[in-house]
Amino acid sequence: MTVDDSWYLLLSALLFTIGSLGVLTRRNSIVVFMCVELMLNAVNLTFVTFSSVLDDIAGQVVVFFVLVVAAAEVVVGLGIIVAILRRRPNATADDVSLLRG
Amino acid sequence: MIVETVVFAVAAVVILVGAVGVVAARNPVHSALMLVMTLFGVAVLFVAQGAHFLAAVQVIVYAGAIVVLFLFVIMLLGVDTAENLGTEPLAGQRPATSVFAVLSVSLLALLGVRAVQVSTGARSVTASLEDGRSNVEVLAEALFTDYVFAFEVTSVLLVIAVVGAVVMARRPRREPADDEAAAAEAPPAGAGSEAA
Incomplete structure (x- = not known):
């Protein structure tokens, strides 16, 4: 592989950080979910990179399971958002703060 | 080959622009479309690394199903009024997150690069990628032999x-009252009628 594997890992680190910045700063909960997807994709990229570094299929198997878990997570999360929006006008993170203490 | 370098560079730019767009777009619909762009870029890098099956699944499941689900919910609930990103609800949040960003990138990149350099793990423990078979064959064999239990648990x-999604998104039998006091009373009554 002519492109050094470190470049893939650097790109993955950047992608993960952008996603976590979105989770920390955005208040629209749907956008927060999308940023979680960005972080999952960064991790998937790392797994595939190490799969090719170590010449082992196991990394790609893990990515397959991550995809399934991500799909399940989005289904349940959007269900929760729909349930919240049925009771109150919007679902930003500031509106759902009853347990804040 | 210069081609691989060019492919990586273009895909990396697409991924990063898309990721920044997801975080920075004020309209959630624009965020979803930028997310599609990022996912396609990651799929291209999967192809570049020989993970052909995962690239296909990435496009079909992520771009085809998950983002459509996002867009469906956004459109179903009405496009939220564009969030005002200029205001800062928590004092000092933006500076703190920028410090976090620098630390996070440097730590993760250092960790990854170092792991590649010093990795002494055994190669090809599960199955080699380069034994003449296609990526799909190797992946399927690992999935249905070594990882078959995890695969079955995934179906559960x-x-x-x-x-869970049906339970949460289902319309309750009794319409929830508007004020908080009546809403607090409603769940026990609804649960009682369901049990009966």
């Missing part, structure tokens, strides 16, 4: 997720 997880 999906059933649980479907049931």
